[in-house]
Amino acid sequence: MELPVKYDPSLTEEKWYAYWLRNNFFHSEPDKREPYTVVIPPPNVTGVLHMGHMLNNTIQDVLVRRARMMGKNACWVPGTDHASIATEAKVVAKLKAEGIEKSDITREEFLKHAWEWREKHGGIILEQLKKLGASCDWQRTKFTMDPDLSQGVINTFVYFYKKGWIYRGVRMVNWDPVGQTAVSDEEVIRKETPSKLYYLKYFISESGVPSKEYLVIATTRPETIMADSAICIHPEDERYKHLKGKKVFIPLINKEIPVIEDDYVTMDFGTGCLKVTPAHDINDYEIGLRHRLPVIDILDQFGKLNQEARILVGEDRFDARKKIVKMLTESGNFLKEETYSSQIGYSERTNAVIEPRLSLQWFLKMEEAAKNALSYVEDERIRLIPDKYKNTYRHWMDNVRDWCISRQLWWGQRIPAWYLPSGDFVVEPDVESALKAARAIDSTIKPEDLKQDSDVLDTWFSSWLWPISVFDANKPGHPDATPNDDLAYYYPTNDLVTAPEILFFWVARMVMAGHEFCGDLPFRNVYLTGTVRDKQGRKMSKSLGNSPDPIKLMEVYGADGVRVGMLICSSAGTDILFDESQVEQGRNFANKIWNAYRLIKGWNIDENATQTPQAKVAVKWFDELLSSSIETIDDHFEKFRISDALMLIYKLFWDDFCAWYLELIKPQQGAGIDASTYNATITIFDKLLRILHPFMPFISEDLWQNIGERKEGETIMLSSQPEAGKYNPDFLADFEVVKDCIVNIRGIRQSKGISPKEPLSLLYKGELGAEMISVIEKMANINSVGSISDKGADAKGVSFLTGSLEFFLPLEEHVDVEEELRKIEEEIKYYRGFLENVMKKLSNEKFVSSAPKAVVDMELKKRLDGEAKLMKLEELKKELTK
């Protein structure tokens, strides 16, 4: 069968993925082998694959496939996250498009729609991962809202409540009036936003009556003046000494409020008089707490003014702002406005301007958990890669705040707290136990009297259990329970691959949950990927439209090509500037591999042929090179230098194997190859494929299946990673010298315009085995090799030095003596400079006495080599000028 000149991924990828699935190769069950476990960072259930996922999952697959080939029982657990805010937002939008408002339907109806949405879209991202080649154990696919996982979340809540770590409290939260929920600080994006600073007059009260005197405050939010509880001045502000103990009137509503003193106020900002609005500003809230000020909340959940405002009731906060400025102008309280730019918080999900709002929320105490979580990283039981993130991690843990775990949403695990008519509440895992507990408080309670809290839990409150609950959903909330077989075997997991942005959100919290429920770390290594950016360094985002569609990319370049493109230039923790040319490079590499295979496959074995000397050296050389390379690759993986490992493999295959090895063993045109070389080559190729497999699973499987006799059920996936054998570094170095000689000769040909097809003769001086000479003959097209001592007295040619060897190409008609002289002069100059440097060191007393012996010896050797080179160059120069 004729193989096409170009590798076509579309013919192999689907085929082999189906084969792997059919044979259940990805599935893992506990056994006697050492486990290697990875849990996927669960993508949003309604999400679609983006470039960040591609990078992240490619790395995981490389690690998992390699571990599997190293004899470990590899288990990569896939799954999705219910992502309450994002998913609920999508469902709300979808219903709206159908003319249904969330507020018009019941919770149950809404959840039905949400689950339908999940059924329809929930599998997409996992299907996309299959295209990438991800070797996940799909039978273990989990969803953070699977019934058993949800129960685990509920149990966890009950557990921490009973432990006293969960409490209910009034807190200033970041309220998203569009999403209708509180969002965490981390989900608020601050953006520089142009606004105005309004200067307003507050008239001073003279025994309950406004006087003509006034003070001036500056505010960006005039619509909140009705919620003012006080005016605050700095205790040391000389300008306002006369205001101490006075009261002032809020404009328009003429309400009397006190002037208080607090050093929170910055004297030189604005007017130095601050209006204190405890209900609508976090700092004001804290001042309010200190001075026991009343909290007047004038905004409703939609960001509209409520009855408390007295005026402009029902107006949206931004409309109210415009209107009140007008009203203040009319009332004579408006002084002036200035343009002003400030950092305004926006909701990450809905982009609505965040409203600081007081509300009753559930919190989880973090102090003790954070201490534990920090210790695992501090003493390196958990390794962060790169370790610079230790600083960030420590900073987070040292400044941790209690975690607001309630969300005013429907999509998620509903908080298991039931309220009695009396206002008391009980926290229990289910309604039956809640009833029982409630009756302990009030024996007359009937089931219909109990009202469950309407909030759901923060999504992270389920994902922090992920490494535990995917194996044993009963364990969270039950630290004393005996772990099931899966958990006992797979936990702790090995490596976690994720983004640094969620180091705190997710990684740290998993450490906390792992410590609490399993008494152990959840993973040993955390590999933090960089952010995928475009060529200009911008984050890839939907709104910018600068992210390529990964599926299309894989269609054009092949999954293997894309995988290589993503990894070739991305070390841990550094952002990768994505450029399609890298993916092109990956595709080209796949094609190179394909064509190497075509070449080998095209050879006929000639049973009568004997191994050429070149082939003999080539096999020996490549075997040893392979061993030394495997050692380096292992080392790279040990240190998670994945792109280094890939680059090494890339060069090993392309340069060493294709450009040198294959060229050396290539039989004469039309001739067959001897069996010994052929078999050795197949063995080498087989090893190369296995080394390539974690990075390029499809093409390596395809060629591996073809290169030998395979039966159904055999796969490169479950073969092994080649191990390093013995090698002789001196031999490898000698071979490099020979390569250098060949490159020299080729370069001379090019500069003299001598065709590679024209055979040349070569003279040399030094020690060079017959087999090495044969390599030079073949690779540089040399037809006769002699000793330099046989060179005729007037022979014209080109000399060059490599290693400790001296070569001479007799090229009578091509030689330009002037030019040769110039080149030699240049080299002499270089070595003089070089020697000068070396001598400077060696003649330095202190260097010789204080540097390690090995370093001094190296310098001595450099000196000897340099002097020898220089001497030869001087000789050559003399000959030329003679």
Place this chain on the structure above:
RNA sequence: GGGAGCAUAGCUCAGUUGGUUUAGAGCAUCUGCCUUACAAGCAGAGGGUCGGGGGUUCGACUCCCUCUGCUCCCACCA
């Protein structure tokens, strides 16, 4: 304002406890090649003194200080 990090060839990055022939790779560029596996290719070549300045050291891309530029995180002045 607080904290962290980065600055090495045109581009993207290595440079692993300061010493391995006066800095490496890939891509891109240039030159010559359709050489019977591959033009998604082959062969060859050029290109940086390691952001600026100072210091420590026998020795600094590597450690310290400082300046400049950039990035990220945290907090945020009404």
